[in-house]
Amino acid sequence: MPPLLLFPSLLLLCLRLLRAEPLAYPAVISPQDPTLLIGSSLVATCTVSPDFHLKAEDLYWTLNGRRLPAASYAALSPTTLSVALARLNGSKQQSGDNLVCHSRDGGILAGSCLYVGLPPEKPVNITCWSKNMKDLTCKWAPGTEGETFLHTNYTLKYKLRWYGRDNTCQEYHTAGPYSCHIPKDLALFTPYEIWVEASNRLGVAVSDVVMLDILDVVTTDPPSDVHVSRVGDLEDQLSVRWSSPPALKDFLFQAKYQIQYRVEDSSEWKVVDDVGNQTSCRLAGLRPGTVYFVQVRCNPFGIYGSKKAGIWSDWSNPTAASTPRSERAAGSCDPKGGEQNTTLRRELKQFFGWVKKHAYGCSNLGIKLYDQWRVWLQKSHKTRNQVGSSR
């Protein structure tokens, strides 16, 4: 370039930098976007281009928007200012801490992102399940520090034991944040080796290898067509019927089922655990005239001779039914209290009749004596209550 043209070119460059392309920064920070361990120290420098006529003493630093104390600065040259950062904490945001060099008026001259954290920890607790033997989903837990400071990538890998080649799972977050779904091309009757690799800017950690046969981790859809109905006029019973999950109909040689039920106004479920392989069951000992919610689930264990315990399906959607009302209770204002008293009194009368007939030595024992005792009991309750309330 002829020397005469140099000055206008530089002038043009400066104008471009100042107006149209302010992102071509007038300064450079070194190091750019470093990754550091928690607790480490860093000396960064900001060097301004001589074209901008800025001096090192006119500059200052901020970290995540907070001005760093001038005591940590050193002017290394007329155009270079350094800052010393000691015992760094983990990054405030996963996109990196912003270390910025400013001119005196606050303008941004250059920036660098600091990634401060820890290497990943070994993922743990890998659990997998196969829905209807067609796919495989695995979940795991990150190490204890998780992803507190640095974004961590997780890769689930699997291979057929003995002769397989490594495959990488592609569909992540399908069953929560640390999960992956393998939708097809899974082999039966040969165990898989499965493991998870965690990697971030500071390193890689590999989980222990889990070995499993798809047949040992089969789960299925909840039982379909759950029907709940009354058992004639029996006021304390309901009958539950369902169909086995259609997807596994041909394989369910040893499926077992569980039922849970609860009354409408309670959140507490009662579980019936001994349903076995049947597809119907009668619930007994229920409250008369009460609405019950019922759910059923299936455990397809023992498929093709698997010896493992099997994995329970989700519960079916709740099905509701009510028990018949008790006829004796109908029309009574206080069905429970009144009914109980009458029954007790009747039984006592029978008892004393029996005593009179059979216990010759206690002839003055009788229902009158019982009534006198009740009067005494009421009086003693009343007295106790008065004493209690006067305290």
Add this chain to the structure above:
Amino acid sequence: MAAADSPSAALRRRDLCSRGIRLAGKMRSDVVDLLDTYVEWQGLDASASVAAVEGVPAAAAERWDEQTGTQRLLENLAAYRAFRALLAQMLEEQREQLGEADTVLGRALAAVLLQVSAFAYHLEELLRLESRGPPSEEGAGPPPLPHLSLFERKLRGLGVLRELAQWAVRSARDLRQLAKPSPGSSSAPSPAESP
């Protein structure tokens, strides 16, 4: 504006403008929310001064009231096509950095990108009505961006979203101008719309 002569075309244009004004209003509100999320996620100061960014169309217009309808539409379309490319790149960078993680920022960026694409399509429809048709996109895309450091990308993203928020305001006003009946047109004035 040849097509503006026909009353049905005028009605259609007014209808498209009204819908465009509503779209711009919604876009503006979503971009403002996205800016909040972006600033928090990147740890930036919301008031950080980021001047014009290369490749980002500036919303500031001189002699705005002297522009013709077609001119307005063409400038808007060029701007939103550029924003579409810029937002797609921001989303790509976000994925590069965080993998496929389903983040609040990623979701919000994707939603605004969709709105920008829809708005660009809306502008193309309006241009077709002007018997002009939208210009071809071949070679009209923004030049490939220079390699930027991570901090520079953060600032560029802030500049893109700020400018897009301004453009949403300008577009609503452009469309309101466009919806006004042209002199000599017999159609009734459109009801006032606000973004």
